[in-house]
Amino acid sequence: MARRQSSSPDAVSNKTHTARLMGMWVPLMVVTELVFWFVLQPHIPPGRQSDSAQGQQFDITVLSMIATPVFELVIMYFIYSLLVWRHPKGAPLVDGPPIRSNMKIQTAWMVITSAMVFGAFVFGTYELVVPAGAGGGEGPNPIWKPSGKVLPVQVIAQQWRFTYRYPTLGGFETSQLVIPNHTEIAFHVTSLDVVHNFWAYQLGVKADANPQSDNVAYTHTNQVGRFTVRCAELCGIWHGAMYNYGHVVPRAQFSSWATSTKARLASNTKNLPPFSYAGYVPSANGAAGSFYSPQDKFGPLETYGAATPTS
Amino acid sequence: MAISATAASAGLGSPGGVPGVSSPSKGTRLNIGTGFLGAVIGYLVGHWLGNFIASGYQAVQGSGANNVAIVLALALGALGWLTGMGVLSYPIAKLLGHDAPEERPEAGWGRYLRFTLDHKVVGVQYMVGVLLFFFTGGLFAMALRTELLSPTVHLFDPNRYIEIVSEHGTIMMMMATSLVLGPLGNFLVPLMIGSRRMALPRVEATSFWIFISGLMVILTAPALGGFQTGWTGYAPLQTQSNLGMDSYLVGFVVIGTGMILGGFNMVVTIINYRAPGMRWSRLPIFAWSMLATGSILATATPVLAVGLYMGLLDRTVRTANFVNSHGGNAFLWENLFWFFGHPEVYIMxxxxxxxxxxxxxxxxxxxxxxxxxxxxxxxxxxxxxxxxxxxxxxxxxxxxxxxxxxxxxxxxxxxxxxxxxxxxxxxxxxxxxxxxxxxxxxxxxxxxxxxxxxxxxxxxxxxxxxxxxxxxxxxxxxxxxxxxxxxxxxxxxxxxxxxxxxxxxxxxxxxxxxxxxxxxxxxxxxxxxxxxxxxxxxxxxxxxxxxxxxxxxxxxxxxxxxxxxxxxxxxxxxxxxxxxxxxxPPNPWQSRGLEWMMPNPLPFHNFSRIPVILSDPYRYGEPDALPVADFGSEELRPETAGMAVDAAGQPIEKGDA
Structure with a gap:
């Protein structure tokens, strides 16, 4: 660009402006990256209670390490522009240099942003596929599964609470969520009424609970302790109060808990509907989970007949 | 502009007035007052009709709350509003084979409270309309933030809280679709592309009055018990929700119609009403953004309308489109909603x-x-x-x-x-x-x-x-x-x-x-x-x-x-x-934009003759750049352009350009 005036900002060459910006940005970027990797990473949610949580912690750290330098560069550029190229208030109006385009810069911009986007895509896909869905809901027929033995837990959401059913341990249903440590867990999330969401925050697990549908999410537990379960999909009036706590316990403790709970709930368990991964229909008469009054003479129950259990 | 039904106004102007200026008898002028009257009548008729044809259809057995009655009341209320505003006078007259009443140019404050075809009036109407929307939604936002001051001490009961969340979200989302395209788009795009008007002025004005009726419909929700779904309206919670849900479904259909019309009109205008020389490479970047926004509005919104219609059927005649236990599927709503919902994000x-x-x-x-x-x-x-x-x-x-x-x-x-x-x-x-x-x-x-x-x-x-x-x-x-x-x-x-x-x-x-x-x-x-x-x-x-x-x-x-x-x-x-x-001053920011090249206040028809565009509006720093447009030999002052001027100094032209 031509030097149009000899006044200070215009006398500075493009290269100098660029060098100044880079000189400020590069050290800042290096510090930011180091702080994110070494200082902040262990504290970034959702923690390390499970493999999926730890994976998400890593992913959030990596994305932050990409996003923050971009943020710093752009903001630094804006601040620099305002400091260096600001037109004094009240001074007569002068036009700037008529730079309409610059093929080099435009091409570089597109190449760099495209490379970042495809990089993020490859990284995200790897981090999704390799850790068996990364703790997210994978629908009824997951294609990314963990190898080895898995403990299935059915999560049954309803307005406005969660219950849990353990099909491989006698099929009892309880309001306590207890899972063993160092174990691959498969959460089979379903709902009795509206759409809910099972969010086990510290486990890095989130899956929508859809009526008459199975949504599977895998995780591998790593640390004993309590975790929070919240509904993360608006489900009506008491959505805000729909939370409870789960516990990751040592395996031996889990076995004794399962044995005693199975015995304690035996009389209830035999009245439960047959277990099914395809959903959970507690009663066929619409008493639970129907949206139309069972007595409604115009309702679908009257028109189509009662819904039947799917198993 | 008022819709005058007098014979004189259809031709050469009414006796005694300035030629071309309408002065119809007061009784025939439809305005915001008759609009409200139409809305109330429509609501009452709809409510009665719903109870008459579907007395047994109750949301909860024995509650007396009838979804059919509420849906018809809201829909006919919106229709009554449009009729009362005079939006439908022209199409109805045409349908019945009559000479259509002609909308005449008009000065004064009254035109802002009427069905007016001037894009500059519609722009100002939209500006006031979106600000009303925005401040209403903002008050709801502050109410819900107040509730969140404490995790345990509650200002509202949970139902009221969810109602406020839902109202805030829905009002803001409805408003934001038209926040810029409505006021600034309608006002500025014709000025920027060298046009005297939007391509379809009647459609433009209609989109505004539909927009306002959408706001009124959504504001009926609190009186009907609110709705619990947030602005996303997820089914089957939607199916289960109480009568306020009907306000959401009908309100979004109504405002969606306005969005489709407004977006369509914007696209048509930018494609067809550019002045000579306004090539695509000279089109102001704001007009490009309006073109992109308008095209999404016109094509994404119908998908939402389909979803809303299915939801209304679920709630009124029990079709169970979104209810799994009766053969429907809750995922269907999520797909229909977000197929519109994400393009909407770019509309905003x-x-x-x-x-x-x-x-x-x-x-x-x-x-x-x-x-x-x-x-x-x-x-x-x-x-x-x-x-x-x-x-x-x-x-x-x-x-x-x-x-x-x-x-x-x-x-x-x-x-x-x-x-x-x-x-x-x-x-x-x-x-x-x-x-x-x-x-x-x-x-x-x-x-x-x-x-x-x-x-x-x-x-x-x-x-x-x-x-x-x-x-x-x-x-x-x-x-x-x-x-x-x-x-x-x-x-x-x-x-x-x-x-x-x-x-x-x-x-x-x-x-x-x-x-x-x-x-x-x-x-x-x-x-x-x-x-x-x-x-x-x-x-x-x-x-x-x-x-x-x-x-x-x-x-x-x-x-x-x-x-x-x-x-x-x-x-x-x-x-x-x-x-x-x-x-x-006529050009306070020393802009090269075509919209600033006209005198202040703006002449009624913007340009006495359509300018020939010579360059894009961004040629700063180019000493030998051509001016942005050639306006011909005459200045654009109304008096020198030979335009009629009324008592207020407003230029008047006969009929429409």
């Missing part, structure tokens, strides 16, 4: 980009950098917006194997979105930056949208989405893009173009106080919410972990001050536009 982003890119050259005295890339980026965003909707459903269990694809399309959209930063940063390079009030808003958009855009990358990444989906992180993200982007751009645009629209400048000191309060407290309101979300607080809850109270309180208190900044704006607006207007 592109106009902001358009304003920012339009204002930058004026306040940097430089050509817009990489103009073609910027325009291509807007079209690219508009096209890609149809291929990303399932990123809202990453954890839903629908099509889980498609998640990498939708992750890719979502991240791809950041490439054309990034162009707006290329354009902005390139334009600032070696510029002569004037930090005038509108420029501050533009710079704020770049700051806010950067945060909004970069956090969007986190949301698009499926593994990270597991943690942030449905949390306050999402909420903070989209407030940073919509409020931080679109709303800041809108207010910047108002400060910039109000001298053009009303002929009066805004007070600069009050404007700066407004800006700094809005910018600082916007960030203090929404930035803590990113952290709150990452720490595990889901959206739309009234109870949260006590350890998150401090962050929530910072957000709440900042939200009050953010709200107060709009009080300052309103005071400024009323004072400097109505009470003590300070006349603006």
């Amino acid at each position: 982003a592109l106009p902001g980009f358009g304003i920012a890119a339009e204002l930058l050259p004026v306040f940097t005295r430089k050509p817009l950098f990489a103009y073609r890339v910027g325009a291509a980026g807007m079209i690219g965003v508009a096209l890609l917006s149809y291929f990303v909707w399932q990123h809202h459903l990453f954890q839903s269990g629908i099509n889980p194997d498609m998640r990498p694809l939708f992750m890719l399309t979502t991240e791809l959209i950041s490439i054309p979105t990034g162009f707006i930063y290329l354009v902005g940063m390139g334009t600032l390079w070696r510029a002569r930056i004037r930090l005038e009030l509108p420029m501050l808003f533009v710079l704020a958009l770049y700051f806010n949208f950067l945060i909004g855009g970069l956090t969007g990358v986190f949301l698009s990444d499926v593994p990270v989405n597991v943690t942030v989906h449905g949390s306050f992180f999402v909420l903070a993200h989209f407030h940073y893009t919509i409020m931080g982007g679109l709303v800041f751009a809108f207010f910047g645009g108002l400060y910039y173009w109000l001298p053009r629209i009303t002929g009066s400048m805004m007070n600069e000191t009050l404007g700066k106080i407004h800006f700094w309060m809005m910018f600082i407290f916007f960030n203090f309101t929404f930035f803590p919410l990113f952290i709150v979300g990452l720490l595990g607080m889901p959206r739309r809850v009234f109870e949260y972990a006590p350890r998150l109270q401090t962050l929530n309180d910072i957000a709440t208190i900042s939200s009050y001050l953010l709200g107060f900044s709009f009080v300052i704006f309103t005071i400024n607006f009323v004072w400097s536009q109505f009470i003590s207007p300070k006349p603006a």
